[in-house]
Amino acid sequence: MADIDITSKTMDGMGPHGTKVGLLRVLGPAHVWALGVGIVLVGEYMGWNFAVGKGGAYAALIACWFAGILYTCVAMIDSEVTSTVAAAGGQYTQAKHIVGPLMAFNVGLYLTFAYTMLEAANAITAGYLISVVATMTGYEGALDQRPFIILSILFLAWLNYRGVLATLTFNLVITAIAFVAILVLFVSTSGIIGTGIVQHAALFEGHELPYGWIGVLAAMHFGLWYYLGIEGTTQAAEEVRSPARALPFGTLAGIMTLLIAATLTWYTCSGVLPWEFLGDGVNGSVAPLFDTARLSGSNALVWLLGIGTLFATLASANGCINDASRAWFAMGRDKYLPGWFGAVHPKYRTPYRSIVFLVPIALIFALGAPLDQVITFSILSGLLEYTFMPLNIILFRKKWPMGSIKRGYEHPFHPLPAIVLLCLCGITFFAVFLGYGTQLVAMIGFYIVVSLWFHFWRYRFVNRGAQFTMPWPKPQGY
Amino acid sequence: MQTWNYIEYAAWGLSALFGLYMLVDWFRTDTSYSEDVLTSSREGELEALTEEEHKA
Numbered sequence: 001m002a003d004i005d006i007t008s009k010t011m012d013g014m015g016p017h018g019t020k021v022g023l024l025r026v027l028g029p030a031h032v033w034a035l036g037v038g039i040v041l042v043g044e045y046m047g048w049n050f051a052v053g054k055g056g057a058y059a060a061l062i063a064c065w066f067a068g069i070l071y072t073c074v075a076m077i078d079s080e081v082t083s084t085v086a087a088a089g090g091q092y093t094q095a096k097h098i099v100g101p102l103m104a105f106n107v108g109l110y111l112t113f114a115y116t117m118l119e120a121a122n123a124i125t126a127g128y129l130i131s132v133v134a135t136m137t138g139y140e141g142a143l144d145q146r147p148f149i150i151l152s153i154l155f156l157a158w159l160n161y162r163g164v165l166a167t168l169t170f171n172l173v174i175t176a177i178a179f180v181a182i183l184v185l186f187v188s189t190s191g192i193i194g195t196g197i198v199q200h201a202a203l204f205e206g207h208e209l210p211y212g213w214i215g216v217l218a219a220m221h222f223g224l225w226y227y228l229g230i231e232g233t234t235q236a237a238e239e240v241r242s243p244a245r246a247l248p249f250g251t252l253a254g255i256m257t258l259l260i261a262a263t264l265t266w267y268t269c270s271g272v273l274p275w276e277f278l279g280d281g282v283n284g285s286v287a288p289l290f291d292t293a294r295l296s297g298s299n300a301l302v303w304l305l306g307i308g309t310l311f312a313t314l315a316s317a318n319g320c321i322n323d324a325s326r327a328w329f330a331m332g333r334d335k336y337l338p339g340w341f342g343a344v345h346p347k348y349r350t351p352y353r354s355i356v357f358l359v360p361i362a363l364i365f366a367l368g369a370p371l372d373q374v375i376t377f378s379i380l381s382g383l384l385e386y387t388f389m390p391l392n393i394i395l396f397r398k399k400w401p402m403g404s405i406k407r408g409y410e411h412p413f414h415p416l417p418a419i420v421l422l423c424l425c426g427i428t429f430f431a432v433f434l435g436y437g438t439q440l441v442a443m444i445g446f447y448i449v450v451s452l453w454f455h456f457w458r459y460r461f462v463n464r465g466a467q468f469t470m471p472w473p474k475p476q477g478y
Numbered sequence: 479m480q481t482w483n484y485i486e487y488a489a490w491g492l493s494a495l496f497g498l499y500m501l502v503d504w505f506r507t508d509t510s511y512s513e514d515v516l517t518s519s520r521e522g523e524l525e526a527l528t529e530e531e532h533k534a
């Protein structure tokens with residue numbers, strides 16, 4: 001690209017001009033919060049309870065808090081880097097500017113797969129929830145879930161296609177309702193209002209750590225489920241009005257919300273449901289918050305948590321479509337993928353081709369793959385992405401030390417969060433290996449193969465100037 | 479025929495509508511605008527402008 005001066009003596013690169021149609025900067029911190037929390041909150045409604053099955057209720061709590069530390073590190077690191085690298089693509093774009101093209105290509109794929117698989121898992125869940133509602137309202141026989149799975153994906157893709165402001169305002173409303181539902185359930189069952197029904201001491205007696213400390217380690221795999229996806233806030237970087245303010249604010253408020261929601265969820269569910277039932281997410285408690293509401297005996301709570309479960313599922317799928325399409329779009333724009341994907345809709349100002357292209361992929365997985373495999377593929381891609389983050393921030397601080405460029409947020413105690421994050425990722429890899437070793441090895445094999453393809457074939461098409469579009473000084477040591 | 483069977487048909491119908499809307503609009507957009515315009519988005523535009531204003 002001729003309009004990028006990569007030979008500048010003072011600047012490492014200069015942002016190009018000539019954008020005729022770009023993404024629209026219309027979002028505020030609340031939308032960033034809604035994007036991050038919206039993707040994750042479904043993990044509180046279902047999925048986290050597999051951690052109870054792996055090691056008991058206390059193991060799930062330990063996993064909840066250790067995973068909380070992991071994600072707090074993720075949120076802090078992300079907030080610093082993305083408030084500086086304010087462009088669509090999130091961690092892909094960070095990797096491109098800070099590490100290099102091969103890392104960027106891999107991170108872009110991690111992001112797209114993690115979000116698309118999560119979107120498929122959410123659509124499967126939405127179909128299942130609607131079939132439960134049908135049974136509860138007296139429908140006899142098995143409802144065909146496929147039209148509801150397809151409708152969830154196509155409606156949300158349509159919403160994303162039509163504009164980011166409506167998409168994330170919708171997410172803000174349904175995510176807030178789902179979060180308030182958790183608070184109301186906690187207040188109603190814990191004894192703060194009325195008679196409490198939680199019985200932790202009675203339910204835990206003799207089952208404190210049923211599988212010992214190895215159970216705690218195994219629970220870490222599903223401990224991620226409480227927070228998986230909060231890093232998605234970075235994908236809004238090119239569409240927020242004030243990246244340096246909105247991204248750190250929305251992301252850090254998001255992780256605080258999730259720490260509260262996760263702890264309250266554990267407290268409420270583990271105090272009402274026996275651990276054997278709670279820990280079996282297939283034949284036992286599929287949706288623990290909803291099951292807790294049913295045991296409360298209040299119809300209002302049953303309806304509220306039922307709506308909360310459906311809203312959390314839709315909010316997650318909605319945010320995933322938003323994030324996967326931005327990552328795919330950014331890769332197309334830089335020619336890491338065909339440049340055709342880098343198109344922006346002239347009226348709606350969305351990456352419309354990327355949005356539509358990912359729809360059939362999500363549908364194939366939603367209709368043709370088992371839920372646990374889809375979720376595992378999403379978790380593993382996310383875990384690979386988190387492993388990249390500590391390396392990214394260490395390189396970022398080394399190449400552009402404090403004071404050399406303006407940061408919207410500076411995370412404290414560097415490099416401690418990076419080291420803690422790296423250690424926790426290592427522990428979680430081991431935990432995943434215990435339960436899903438074959439999938440882990442297969443997926444790493446997949447990324448090695450695509451990396452070779454990128455190195456030996458695709459790299460020749462890459463727009464190399466796109467690595468130098470930030471008006472930063474030259475990195476130290478170069 | 480129960481209510482839920484009608485809801486099923488409605489879900490199929492709405493899915494088709496949303497899908498068709500996107501495909502038709504995609505086709506119209508691609509035929510109405512040149513590829514240069516559609517793919518003109520560049521990363522770092524805001525940062526470059528801020529930098530230039532700062533220099534000026």
